[in-house]
Amino acid sequence: MASKPSIPKGTRDFSPVEVSKRNYIISIMRHHFEKYGYQPIETPSFENSETLMGKYGDEGDRLIFKILNSGDFLDKVSSEELQTINAKQLTxxxxxxxxxYDLTVPFARYVVQHQSEIEFPFKRYQIQPVWRADRPQKGRFREFYQCDADVVGSTSLWQEVELVQLYDAVFAALGLDGVTIKINNRKILSGIAEVIGASDKLIDFTVALDKLDKIGEDGVKKEMLEKGISEEALIKVQPLFNFEGTIQEKIEKLSTLLSTSEEGKKGIEELSFIxxxxxxxxxxxxxLDLDVTLARGLNYxxxxIFExxxxxxxAMGSIGGGGRYDDLTGIFGLKNMSGVGISFGLDRIYLVLDELNLFPETVITSTKVMFLNFGESQSFEVMQTVYNLRKNNINVEMYPDATKIDKQxxxxxxxxxxFVVKEITDGKFTLKNLVSGKQEMLSFEEMLQVLQ
Known part of the structure; x- marks a missing residue:
């Protein structure tokens, strides 16, 4: 007996209702992306390994799904190398x-590869699936969609202002209240690392700090100590763990903390403008809220930075994030091409809307009216009517089999x-509203008016 089929952990099948709801979210995003002047592109599901590896830090690299070479994938490996069992060497x-792993690095590769065809500044949006070899949990999947909007070729901070507005516009259109757009600046984090004497540990510092909401203050401090950040540095960084007040008050506190760091002061200036x-x-x-512990653990x-x-x-993790990258395309040879972008987490946004019952009922309805199957004698007349309704943009179908009416x-x-059409008599249609129970005998034009 064949075993019951299954799908890999962290992936999902989507029912017609779920797909309709997801398409509803995507349609709102796409509408606003284009309203703000962003153009659509698509890139391949997989890239050359060298395009992706080394762009997301050590933690990100570990989460990249590698694809085995076609055919005999061990062909280039000697028996001696196999004996070493060295995964990094063999990969x-x-x-x-x-x-x-995401859409941003492939976008950078796209910009470099197609730079002669692009008009800069280039505003693009992209809605496609990405994959991460992560541990599946609520709101965290191994296969999920990202919905990105980026602009490259401009250093203007008005782009950041506009992206905050874009986030707000999409969530407002989805009817989602109480969303918080957290903002910080990597220059501020660099400045903090500088004033506490941990500039050489900047990546370790930001990666640990970014986990504050997951592992708490004690967990962050423990990780920093394990990474070689001193006790003295932790004492200096302590104010960050209890950073309260309005945005302006927080900026004033940062100005005091970073008074000796030119990099930090530049970050404060940018943050203040936005x-x-x-x-x-x-x-x-x-x-909008300033969160000085926000680090976004991506090196570029x-x-x-936004979250x-x-x-x-x-109870849900972040439903979006992004930030400014001054030289992401430089990793592919195109220098001095600044960009900034944001991403919407489609799957988590779906879960939030579902939990709050924010999906309109009309999202789920696909077919507006169904004709009962009256047998072969009327099938042609039914299909002719169905054809004419479709020409008038009505979603309609005929039940395929002449089975019991109750079943239909x-x-x-x-x-x-x-709606269901129960009967056709002398060119008149008996239309029943299954919601209200109301039943009418109508001409085609009258029926069309009701359905429209």
């Missing part, structure tokens, strides 16, 4: 490609189809 010989102008312009639904960020938190009533009705009810 380069048995795997030359990998599934993309926060001040976002506040002046106003937001519809979202809340150099300026502003979006779901409403506090929902139950099918329509389970599918949540709101």
């Amino acid at each position: 380069g010989k048995i795997s030359e490609k990998a599934l993309r 926060c001040e102008n976002v506040t002046k312009l106003g937001l519809q639904k979202a809340i 960020y150099t300026g502003a 979006v938190a779901a409403p506090k009533t929902i 009705f139950k099918y329509a009810e389970r599918r949540k189809i709101p």
